[in-house]
Amino acid sequence: MSASTVIFYILAAVILGGGLLAVTARKIFRAAVFLLFSLIGIAGLYFYLNYEFLGAVQIVVYVGGIVVLIIFSIFLTAESGSDMKKPALAKVIFSGLSAAFGCALTLWLIKGQTFLPTLDPAVAPSIKNIGLQMLSTTQHGYILPFEVVSILLLSAMIGCIVIAIKVKK
Amino acid sequence: MLNSNYIALIPLLPIISFLIIGLAGRRYFPTFSGVLGTLSLLASFVLSVFTAYQYFFDAGKVNGVYQKITAMKFVWLQFAPNISIDMGILLDPISVMMIVIVTFISLMVHVYSMGYMKGEPRYAAYYAFLSLFTFSMLGLVLSTNIFQIYIFWELVGVSSFLLIGFYYEKPSAVAASKKAFIVTRFADLGFLIGILVLSYFAETLDFQTLIQRLTVQSSYLSSIISASFLGCSALTWGLLLVFAGGAGKSAMFPFHIWLPDAMEGPTPVSALIHAATMVVAGVYLVARLFPIFSNSCPEALDVVAYIGIFSSLLAAIIACTQTDIKRVLAYSTMSQIGFMMFALGVSGYGGEKGLGFMASMFHLFTHSIFKALLFLGAGAVIHYVHSNDMKDMGGLRKLMPITHITFLLACLAIAGIPPFAGFFSKEEILAACWNSNKIIFGAAVLTAGLTAFYMFRLYFNIFWNKEFKASNSNHIEHHGEAPGTMLLPLIILAALSVTAGFVPFSKLVTSDGAGLETEFHIGFAIGPVLLAVAAILFAWFMYCKESAVPQKIADALKGFYTAAYRKFYFDEIYLFITKKIIFNLIGRPAAWIDKNIFDGFMNLIATVTEDVSEGIRSFQSGKVQEYAIYFFAGTLGFVLLFIYLWT
Amino acid sequence: MNEIGLTHILVISTALFFIGVYGFLTRRNMITMLMAIELILNSVNINFVAFNKFLYFDKLDGQFFTIFIIAIAAAEAAVAIAIIINLYRNYKSIDVEDADLMKF
Numbered sequence: 001m002s003a004s005t006v007i008f009y010i011l012a013a014v015i016l017g018g019g020l021l022a023v024t025a026r027k028i029f030r031a032a033v034f035l036l037f038s039l040i041g042i043a044g045l046y047f048y049l050n051y052e053f054l055g056a057v058q059i060v061v062y063v064g065g066i067v068v069l070i071i072f073s074i075f076l077t078a079e080s081g082s083d084m085k086k087p088a089l090a091k092v093i094f095s096g097l098s099a100a101f102g103c104a105l106t107l108w109l110i111k112g113q114t115f116l117p118t119l120d121p122a123v124a125p126s127i128k129n130i131g132l133q134m135l136s137t138t139q140h141g142y143i144l145p146f147e148v149v150s151i152l153l154l155s156a157m158i159g160c161i162v163i164a165i166k167v168k169k
Numbered sequence: 170m171l172n173s174n175y176i177a178l179i180p181l182l183p184i185i186s187f188l189i190i191g192l193a194g195r196r197y198f199p200t201f202s203g204v205l206g207t208l209s210l211l212a213s214f215v216l217s218v219f220t221a222y223q224y225f226f227d228a229g230k231v232n233g234v235y236q237k238i239t240a241m242k243f244v245w246l247q248f249a250p251n252i253s254i255d256m257g258i259l260l261d262p263i264s265v266m267m268i269v270i271v272t273f274i275s276l277m278v279h280v281y282s283m284g285y286m287k288g289e290p291r292y293a294a295y296y297a298f299l300s301l302f303t304f305s306m307l308g309l310v311l312s313t314n315i316f317q318i319y320i321f322w323e324l325v326g327v328s329s330f331l332l333i334g335f336y337y338e339k340p341s342a343v344a345a346s347k348k349a350f351i352v353t354r355f356a357d358l359g360f361l362i363g364i365l366v367l368s369y370f371a372e373t374l375d376f377q378t379l380i381q382r383l384t385v386q387s388s389y390l391s392s393i394i395s396a397s398f399l400g401c402s403a404l405t406w407g408l409l410l411v412f413a414g415g416a417g418k419s420a421m422f423p424f425h426i427w428l429p430d431a432m433e434g435p436t437p438v439s440a441l442i443h444a445a446t447m448v449v450a451g452v453y454l455v456a457r458l459f460p461i462f463s464n465s466c467p468e469a470l471d472v473v474a475y476i477g478i479f480s481s482l483l484a485a486i487i488a489c490t491q492t493d494i495k496r497v498l499a500y501s502t503m504s505q506i507g508f509m510m511f512a513l514g515v516s517g518y519g520g521e522k523g524l525g526f527m528a529s530m531f532h533l534f535t536h537s538i539f540k541a542l543l544f545l546g547a548g549a550v551i552h553y554v555h556s557n558d559m560k561d562m563g564g565l566r567k568l569m570p571i572t573h574i575t576f577l578l579a580c581l582a583i584a585g586i587p588p589f590a591g592f593f594s595k596e597e598i599l600a601a602c603w604n605s606n607k608i609i610f611g612a613a614v615l616t617a618g619l620t621a622f623y624m625f626r627l628y629f630n631i632f633w634n635k636e637f638k639a640s641n642s643n644h645i646e647h648h649g650e651a652p653g654t655m656l657l658p659l660i661i662l663a664a665l666s667v668t669a670g671f672v673p674f675s676k677l678v679t680s681d682g683a684g685l686e687t688e689f690h691i692g693f694a695i696g697p698v699l700l701a702v703a704a705i706l707f708a709w710f711m712y713c714k715e716s717a718v719p720q721k722i723a724d725a726l727k728g729f730y731t732a733a734y735r736k737f738y739f740d741e742i743y744l745f746i747t748k749k750i751i752f753n754l755i756g757r758p759a760a761w762i763d764k765n766i767f768d769g770f771m772n773l774i775a776t777v778t779e780d781v782s783e784g785i786r787s788f789q790s791g792k793v794q795e796y797a798i799y800f801f802a803g804t805l806g807f808v809l810l811f812i813y814l815w816t
Numbered sequence: 817m818n819e820i821g822l823t824h825i826l827v828i829s830t831a832l833f834f835i836g837v838y839g840f841l842t843r844r845n846m847i848t849m850l851m852a853i854e855l856i857l858n859s860v861n862i863n864f865v866a867f868n869k870f871l872y873f874d875k876l877d878g879q880f881f882t883i884f885i886i887a888i889a890a891a892e893a894a895v896a897i898a899i900i901i902n903l904y905r906n907y908k909s910i911d912v913e914d915a916d917l918m919k920f
Contacts, residue, residue: 002891008820010876012828019832028848034852038832042858049869058861065891066854073897074847077904085911089840094798095841097917102805110810110826120874133876134883134909142862142880149887155889160898166905168914791919793912794849798841 004048011048028074036067053127058093079139176220176240176258179268180307182213183275187300191334195293200816202287206296210303214272221390224265227678235682237261237377242313251372259376262678263530265457270534271446274541277301277658278441281545284654285437285552295435302328306446310453316374318454322360325450326353329444331441333434345430353426356417363410366403370396378456384464394465408469409460412455420450420503421510422480426739428503430556430617436548444502444544445537452533458467459526459680463518472650474514478612481507483621483737489626490723490734493557494547497627498540501583503614505536511613512598515605516680524604525679528597531674535590538669540584542662545578549651549659550631559627563634563715570655573632575663576773579695580628582666584701587694593670597696603693610653611650614697621701626709644671648751825866833859846900846910850893857889 018038025031039062048054123129134142185528186209195204224427242257243784279299280320284801305324312318333347368374370393373380382389382405396403414459431443442448447654455462462470482503488500516525549572582589585596595617597616602610676684711718723730732738787795821908832855839852861882904910 004819008824011825014826016831016835019835023843023848023852024837030901031848037853037856037857042862045828045862046865049825049865051865051869051879054865054882057883057886061853062858062889065890069893069897070847070851073900074903076908077847080915084843084845084848087844091794092842094888095838098798098801098805099834099838099841102808102837103810104799104831105805106830106834107827107852109821110830115822116882118874122873125876125879130876130879134880138879140875140877143886145880149884153887153891155840157896160894163895164898789919791916793915794841794844801837801841 011041011044013061014038015045026086028084029071032067032071032074035070036063039063039067051125053125053130175216176260176311179213179216179272180304180311182216183300183304185209185299187304190293190300191297196290199293202293202296203279203283206300206377207276207283207535210276211271212300213307214276216271217268217272220260221265221269224260225262226621233683234658235262235677235679237682238606239313239377239660239787240589246596249320252374254316255314255814256317258311259313260311262682263453264310266530266534267453268307270537271303271310271647274445274537275299275306276643277442277541277662278437281548281655281658282437284652285502285548287586287652291335291467295332296334298328298331299438299441299599302332302442302447304393308449309450311453312444313376314374315376315379315544318457319360319364322450323357325447326350326357326418329353329447332442334437334759335434335438339433339581339674341430345427345433347426349431350634352424353417356414356424359410360414360417363407363412363414366392366407366410368443370403370407380458380460383461390465390725392461404461404466405469408466408582411433411458412451412469412473416453416476417446417451419456419506419510419724420480421451421476422483423739425484425503426736429499429736430453432493432499434592436495436544436551439499440541440544440548443499445538446465448502448506449509449537450534452513452524452529455510455513456526456530459513459516460518461515463516463680470516471540472514474511474609475514477507477510478513478616479507480504480585481616482612482619485616485623487736488623488732489619490662490730491558494550494562494631495544495557495561497559498543498547498624501543501620501624502540504620505532505540506551506585508598508613508616509533509536511609512601515602517605519610519684521685523685524597525601527678527679527685528594528676529771530678531597532591532594534672535582535666535669537764538662539579539590542575542579542666543583545655545659549655550576552651552655562631564632566632569651572659573649575659576629576632578666580624580664583624584695585617585768586621586701587698588667588670590666592694592698594674596697599697600693607700614700617697618700618704620657621704622708625705626712629708629712633713689751700710702768727777801805822866825862825870829859830868832862833854844911844913846903847897848910848911850896850900854889854893854908861885862891865874896914 015038017032018036018041020032022038025034039058043055043058043063046052046058107142133140134146137143170195176422183206190202194205196204224235224238230237240258240260242255244253245256246254246256275678278288279296282299284755286292289295296363302325305321305328309318309321312321330346330350333349334342336342337346339637364374366385367379371379371389373379373382383393385389390404391747393404393407394402398406401409413424417424428443428448434437434443462473484500484503484507488497488504491497491500508531512529513527514525514530516523516529518526549569550565551557552574553565555570556562562808578589585592599610599613599617602613675686679685735741788795836852836855836859839855840849843849843852864878864881868875872878900910903915906917907914
């Protein structure tokens with residue numbers, strides 16, 4: 001068992017364990033922290049796969065942005081110290097069973113599937129290549145989605161302000 | 170030449186006043202609406218007289234024959250290249266005569282109602298309805314087209330319904346209006362089918378074309394005669410069905426049951442609609458189609474004659490026993506309309522043979538005057554006594570002298586005493602019967618005698634007999650003779666009842682338009698007049714003083730008297746047929762099927778839908794996670810389905 | 817099992833996805849439901865990255881999709897949290913069962 005394999009299993013354990021605890025923890029703040037671990041594990045997985053740029057983005061946006069936002073909203077709304085209400089047992093059983101069934105089904109499908117990699121030469125996932133293709137206007141350029149996403153972010157920003165603003169009574 | 174523009178105003182003025190009074194008058198000038206309606210009708214009447222003058226003495230005659238003039242006509246609905254419903258104005262002797270009568274009687278009733286209906290809360294609505302009726306009746310008589318006449322026919326029925334049910338707080342008035350409406354509706358169904366039959370074969374709705382195609386030998390005539398159904402030709406069926414419509418409006422047997430009940434309306438309305446104008450619409454209709462009846466289908470005309478004489482005699486017998494004075498007058502109306510009907514029935518077309526037609530129209534003319542007078546006089550009496558029953562009356566001659574005199578004149582006129590109006594027309598009718606059918610003649614003479622008897626029974630019971638006992642002592646002081654607006658029409662009508670018989674009617678209104686020389690035989694007239702006088706004397710003997718004779722005679726004729734008093738049980742028979750037979754055998758099973766099978770089916774669908782929605786509505790719980798669960802389960806289901814399909 | 821391959825990563829992403837689904841279905845607090853959604857999105861991202869890495873290494877499309885998904889997730893989280901705060905203002909609760917006005 002090589003070091004790479006060990007690292008992978010550690011990452012997998014962090015991702016899945018963090019995720020599992022994030023959805024089952026009784027205290028909401030802890031759930032957020034477990035989510036943070038899971039997301040960091042995913043960033044580590046990207047690094048493991050040599051996608052440094054993606055890993056960086058994952059940490060900047062998710063860990064630095066979304067999780068912080070979630071923690072803020074936890075402090076704004078709920079009592080972070082007390083336990084959350086328990087879900088109904090029937091719901092837990094039903095959801096758990098259906099999730100387990102879906103998981104088994106998908107794994108079974110993955111197992112029966114043979115994946116054939118392409119024969120073309122690899123492209124280095126460097127920041128330079130990503131940046132060039134992102135702003136390219138040629139056939140495989142992503143300039144249009146890039147602009148659309150920037151508009152989406154702008155409108156989401158305005159939307160958040162409009163929704164969350166306090167209406168004067 | 171006749172200028173059509175002002176003729177159109179004759180029916181238009183009443184409808185305009187109907188709209189004004191109906192829309193605005195009831196709120197803004199309720200007391201003025203009577204004057205408004207009367208003024209518009211006065212204008213209409215003046216125009217009618219002017220039209221009549223122009224028609225009869227100036228423009229109408231060509232080579233000594235009165236023409237049918239279409240003064241105005243426009244196509245309203247075009248069904249096929251050669252069939253259209255037109256609206257227009259047809260002038261011929263009978264329609265010109267009718268517009269004068271209708272506007273005149275209506276004017277009298279308008280004036281009279283100003284006194285009679287004074288203080289009525291729905292005064293304006295009353296005048297609105299009167300105007301509507303006058304418009305419809307004028308439209309009816311001026312129709313150029315058999316479908317136009319049908320439209321106005323129904324309008325007349327509606328306004329009659331509205332006026333009979335005018336006192337709609339009274340259950341009996343509501344019942345009477347419904348009865349009149351429903352009974353005439355059945356008759357009008359026949360009329361409509363008759364119109365369809367005739368126009369289907371003649372391929373026209375226009376009166377003049379229709380008459381021309383169905384009297385002169387043509388392909389239309391032969392086709393309608395050769396088509397037969399249940400042993401009669403289509404022509405006979407068509408004409409009889411049209412006559413059924415006429416019989417419904419004119420209260421001929423067997424559709425007569427609505428007329429006595431129609432007396433629930435205000436008395437001036439009875440005078441206008443149910444005595445003088447609307448009820449003669451049936452006679453007018455037969456007269457309108459008379460050339461077809463007479464030339465092409467004498468069998469149908471015989472039916473008209475026998476139904477006319479039967480209704481006449483039946484009504485006269487019933488009238489002798491009634492005690493409600495308006496009902497006596499109602500049966501008398503029915504009887505007199507029967508006279509007009511059988512006079513048409515025994516008539517031939519053209520020349521000397523057309524005497525019956527002329528006599529019928531003449532009687533229509535004189536009858537509308539004296540019957541309106543009788544009703545208006547009765548109205549004055551009822552206004553005074555506050556009762557319809559002749560048992561509550563008696564000895565009124567000193568208390569209401571003018572009403573008394575005018576009523577007496579009208580009674581003399583209807584009884585056929587010379588030289589009053591009824592004498593002349595009735596003599597013409599009897600002469601026409603003598604010439605064609607002796608059985609009808611005999612029955613007619615008998616009916617004429619009965620007429621004199623029951624009219625004077627009415628007269629003596631109201632104005633003589635016992636002394637009038639007022640319900641309270643100051644009744645008489647505070648309640649003198651009727652007001653001037655009521656007396657004026659009575660006086661005018663009385664004057665006309667005396668003189669109308671001298672109108673040279675035979676020169677003006679005949680079946681073919683040519684003038685007719687009528688001879689007057691003293692010897693022929695003497696018999697019926699003597700009979701009438703004898704009947705009057707008999708009535709005087711029985712009813713002039715309070716006596717026990719009438720009761721004795723009634724006891725002697727017990728069964729017959731009761732039967733006549735109960736109107737020969739027609740109402741009961743109709744009720745039995747409708748309530749017991751039709752309702753039980755057809756109505757109830759149909760209602761059962763409707764309620765249990767059709768409704769049940771619909772209810773079943775509704776119930777199933779409701780239950781299913783009740784069952785599934787809990788899925789719409791408003792809880793996001795439940796929706797997510799359904800969504801997730803559905804997705805898994807689809808995944809399984811696709812795996813099953815693709816592997 | 818010796819060499820870490822595509823299948824390993826797919827197993828991780830599948831497990832993470834259904835963990836997210838489980839969380840979404842059982843959590844009653846809206847913020848934790850939002851976290852579950854983030855997990856689901858991340859499992860998808862992992863899938864894109866893995867396919868790009870092991871099957872279509874000649875292209876960068878998987879990474880681009882991941883980048884865009886991250887951007888959209890950020891926007892979505894911001895809007896969701898705005899909605900949650902607004903709801904909290906009106907109901908004094910962020911329990912999803914309390915916000916059930918839209919029903920029969």
